[in-house]
Amino acid sequence: MVASMNWVERLNAEGETREEAISQLRVILVRGILKSFASRGVDNAFAEDIAQDALLRILNSLDSFEGRSRFTTWAMAIAVRTAVSELRRRHFRDVSLEQVIHGENNTLDLGETDVRSAEDSIDRQALYDQLREHIETDLTEKQKTVIQALLGGMPVENIADRMGTNRNAVYKMMHDARLKLKQSFESSGVSPEEIQSILAGGA
């Protein structure tokens, strides 16, 4: 805890103390980013850029650090989120919402064809039909868009960008849509366990 207080104090200080703390933290963040994103082939320049962006966010939110964790763990969590956001942003830069919804995007389409239809049981087909109906009648247009985009492979964060809203709001739309659909099935006498059993090929 003392060490944590030191970080905040030093980052809040002036002059050399602050500069030194910032450069130490930068080294820690760069090391963490390089390690965690090694499999994504990120280089030093990427890690440095992310550390820089993360440092700004960290310095701007020092007041919100409550000392529940070590300071460096808290800072690293911010840096990792910054990095993942940037990677998502780059990956989806040229992809529109319409493309993922209508499956026009080749980079995301995993070659998924409707192979299921031929082999699906009657129970499963009935379940799909019922779900189509619940989507149509029970979800708002925004919820439908979010669900379509998610199933098309776009992360919540990028959907939020396209819809001009934030990640929390899109997460909430997805969350509420899932619960709503679950309730709709329950109201028509289909429990979650039954859904899982039909999907698994039983029942």
Place this chain on the structure above:
Amino acid sequence: MTFSNDKLHRLLEMVAEAKEDLMDCDGCLEHIAHYAEVHLQGLSPREKFAEVKLHLQSCPCCKDEFEYFMQAMQTLDLE
């Protein structure tokens, strides 16, 4: 709007597993550092962590980030 059977299948899995999650992604970020430390030290989780865990199960973005975060944690000195 049309949905292929593959997509409906995936959505049905998401629907069947859906649980009420009171946390959002910002809330998750607020607690994730502490959660990760406790997770690594194998200490007993507190009730707030049930919410974090539930959010990680429900939110693909935060789950994804948590996995990278745990990698980054290996470079931190937790003494």
